[in-house]
Amino acid sequence: MDFEFSAEQVAIRDTIRELVQDRVAPRAAEIDQTAEYPKDIEKLFAENGVLGIPFPEEYGGISGSSVTICMGIEEIAKACASSSLILAVQALGSYPILVAGSEEQKKRLCPPLASGEKVAAYALSEPGSGSDAAAMTTRATKHGTEYVLNGTKQFITHGSVAGTLVVFAQTDPTADHRGISAFVLERETSPWTVSKLEHKLGIRGSPTAQIVFEEVKVPAANRLGEEGAGFKIALAVLDRSRPGIGAQALGIAEGAFDYALNYVKERKQFGQAIASFQGIQFMLADIATQIEAARHLVFRAATKVDTKAADLTKVAAMAKLFASDMAMKVTTDCVQLLGGYGYISDYPVERMMRDAKITQIYEGTNQIQRVVIARALLR
């Protein structure tokens, strides 16, 4: 059992930590208030190799390890959850290629993503198909050497800013989920339309798009795996990406707790720091314990992704479930520790509380995580 990061991972973490402190943290409040995608942060991450973390060296990246990805997402999310999605969704949108792509596809499609020249996105959900992914209606029809896509995708993180979009569509609508296939769309050759951007409770700097495909042509060479393999690919990707959402939740909770811990040491009432009151101390103890527990579960799940462990699906779902429920509770308590100041936007914890909620919902709602865990237990 080894709970330590490697020297290489520590070096990557320290680089990210410095970038985050100097360049991301000072922008976080503004990113939330303006609800604009921080293109400058994307560029910063691209230039400093952060967007190469999801990729092995042979495809132009620097790691490919889930532990390293989670570590990076956690560090960024401590300061800005919206910015952490730039790395998290780069991983999510690339996993289908890494998991199911041919060697030719990986060599062709990954380097521009690893260099950060392009960002990726992942389009699975539809207006009528959220938790029930198999009910999707987006259609891909084969014409010679290409497919033609028609349909609408919903809640697509970074769908509006991505250069590469992995889309799941029905190639055989009569075959239910066995008729779903996965395609890689590149914006220059297979342009898609953004029909709507959502206004959200939190992660406001991370655009969430509704995407429409009208007769969009995709080369057959960009189909991942066989026809009908799409649903299996989608699930395999979510197994790998869920620890990342756990890491994001973890980072949000840690960021809020760092701030609240300093605050209670400095805030004086009744002639003493409020941290001297046992009622506050017990809250601190509970928060720190929950964070610690979530942290180990998240990195254990990430280790299982890296080792392709047999119980990967179950543990990844547990990490996502536990860390996101923890983050919601911890951020709510951190607002409480700051009292009235916690509730106003001059202080960062109310933003962190708003950001935490989505981690209980996306990449499979926590209800779905419970279903996944229960199925694994009862199998």
Next chain:
Amino acid sequence: MDLEIAPEHASFRDAVREFAQGVVQPHAAEVDREHRFPHEAIKGAAESGLLGLLVPREFGGAGLDPLSFAIAIEELAQACASTAVIVDVHTSVGTEPILLFGDEEQKRRWLPRLASGELLGAFALTEPASGSDAASLQATARRDRDGYVLNGTKVFITNIGHAGVYVVFARTGPEEKAAGVTAFLVPADSPGVRVGQLFHKMGLHGSPTGELVLEDVNVPTANRLGGEGQGFTVAMRALDSGRIGISGQALGISQAAVDEARGLMRERGHEKSKGDSDVLYRLAGQGDDFSLADMASRVESARLLAYHAAWLCGAGRPFTRQASMAKLHCTDTAMQVAIDALQIAGEDGARQGSPFERHLRDAKALQIYEGSNQVQRYVIGRDLLRG
């Protein structure tokens, strides 16, 4: 023992509900989105007599009891939590100090105007360095020939900029802590009174919150509420019954969240799923059913606690501990229920403008204001361990 509410309370609830759902609710989403004061709701509340609930009839009010007050705030909050807190602060901590501690002249002068809604009330106790530790406040009231001169800065003042009169707490004597605090009625148009920073909050966007700055404000002795040094008693008594109002607000938010989650689940129940997803739907469905059951049970218990505190208060019996328990339990319930309801709604519920995400943002304030829930636990614990 009778836990059924009386017919007059039931018919009062129906009347408030009709107003709240008809006049207040249609503006709730927009009030939140635009961060604007709910003028039409407050004007309507004034016309319906909802701004003088606790004021006796002889002073132009409705002369109702604390249970009616809790019910009214609950119904308003079910429609719009911002409107509810504006009315709550006006009615309880903004008006009650005059009812409870004012002399005849003060009651005649101020209560009819507050009860009619001509003036909105507000309560100015908190300062930047004195929140939970209210007795350490630093605003000063210096004796002058005709009265007092007030100086200081108050923060987190609900109804800021819209109130016609503020109940202000300031230090009149050199005595330490609570013993040197006195309460004053300060008209908003007094020279030297101004609105400082307005706070941008996570929720309750329709309810303005901000700083009240007092610079050499002359306040006549006739505007002193109670005796010198009695201010802290005024504040604590006002907050005791204020907590009944906040409990009502929490119940309203909770009930709205439960009802909306229930409505959504019933709609979904009619949708057909297909193939393998049947299994998944059934499993996930029961999880949500259990969550809804927990939510509804929490709200039911919270409501009984709040109504009990209101009933004790109305019966003239000690109710400090019960009011704190109600505030603690109702507001913790509102927070949990708002989070769980949004979880049932999923990503659609997290969209800005969805009632689910608004309830979550609104609910958090309730665990903090009118005594943070840490202060409630302190009050309850101390009361339990006494004697």
